[in-house]
Amino acid sequence: MASTYTVNTGIEKPGSGEQSGTWGTTTNTNFDLIDRSLNGVGAITLAGTTHTLSTSDGSLSDGHYRVLVLGGSPTGTCTITVSPNDQDKLYFVNNTSGEGAVFSQGSGANVTVANGEQAIIYANGAGAGAAVFEIKPPAGAVGTGQVDTAQLVADAVTTSIIADDAVTQAKIEQDVQTKSGTTSVTLSATALTTFVKHSGTGTLSIGAGQYDGQTINIVSIGTLTLSWGVGALGVSLGSDAKIASGIWDATASYWFFSETIT
Helix, strand or coil: CCCEECCCCCCEECCCCCCCCCHHHHHHHHHHHHHHHHHCEEEEEEEEEEEEEECCCCCCCHHHCCEEEEEEEEEEEEEEEEECCCCCEEEEEEECCCCCEEEECCCCCCEEECCCCEEEEEECCCHHHCCEEEECCCHHHCCCCCCCHHHCCCCCCCCCCCCCCCCCHHHCCEEEEEECCCEEECCCCCCCEEEEEECCCCEEEECCCCCCCCEEEEECCEEEEEEEECCCCCCECCCCEEEEEEEEECCCCEEEEEEEEC
8 A cells, every 4th residue: 555645744654564674764754844844944045036835745845844934035026835735834934035925825815924024824725725814913912013104094093092081281281372562461270381472562461360380481572561469489481581670569469570571
């Protein structure tokens, strides 16, 4: 009875009573096939734009490797055909060839492994209609740095993910106002800094009773008058004040400050 071979790896199964005196050689080859299929790392040299990854019955071949390190000098995207098309295959692929690699086994689905990328793929051995698929971790298991911009679709962040109170008024810390001529500025209760654009040269007044510790940045040429109530810790003009003077009005219970901005 002649030898037969395992369906997916091509390991030889000697027929009953066959290979008298040479059976050991066959067995040693089979062990090598098993070893390569379990843990073998093979350098696959690509050239042109096509390559056949073959698994030969009873002899070591590139298709037996578990890990495929793609190299060589392909002239463009290389289509790698897994042969024969009736064998189930599982491969860990590291593409260092400089070009994309398309894995195909039949008329079914293909998998493209971009240059510089790695992938776990399997071929289903379905004959003429065989397909190749990629094994990917679930979305929740993707680690830091493994999602690139192209994989972030426009609706990946939905309104329901951004809670209504995710951005609160307390987190909005700047108040921007534009004033001209002689007018007054009311400070925002939540602003830490108020930026005032004074488009004229008149007197600009900051009203009394405002909030402690605010900084007023004036982008102008003119005169600024500011006042605040008793007990207030003060309002600073930052680096824009050139001349400043203040007086306490006991009747009105306010400090009155005059600062000239030049």
